[in-house]
Amino acid sequence: MSRPNAQSMKPATAAKKLDVYLPATPEEFQQNPITRDELAALRADPPQWLKDLRKDGPHPKNLVAAKLGVSIAGLARGGVTEALTTEQIDALLEQKPDWLISERESYQNVLREERRLKAQRADKTR
Structure with missing residues (x-):
């Protein structure tokens, strides 16, 4: 992921925007700020972990x-x-x-x- 700046958000905010439970996301997602562009990319073409979380939870x-x-x-x-x-x-x-x-x-x-x-x-x- 990327460095914090004015256009990035905390992982908790990104998880909320993606409607996923933060502790169930990969460690890399939990530990790094997410830019708006990265969030848009996750929404447009979700990786398998995001598809699985949305389908099965938690x-x-x-x-x-x-x-x-x-x-x-x-x-x-x-x-x-x-x-x-x-x-x-x-x-x-x-x-x-x-x-x-x-x-x-x-x-x-x-x-x-x-x-x-x-x-x-x-x-x-x-």
Whole structure:
């Protein structure tokens, strides 16, 4: 990778932009700043390690939450504190533990309320 400069970012930032779990990335990625050009190249033509991480995980919490249909706080309430693999996520979706059912319902209620409030605000501005 490259030297730090105004156009480079920390590995954690690059991992976040790539939607991957930093500790699961190769050591070279974790230890070196990434330039914007390098990030663009990783997005345009992902190496095998990036393809594998995106497919199999472990995935960062934001993606785990999205795949399970819950909030990140809902993950914590359900006891999920670590990154999960695609296989673990699929198993949770298949098993449907009580916490997951409850958190999915709660999250959908929150989203419905947010949509309602947004529509209400839009009506007031008309």
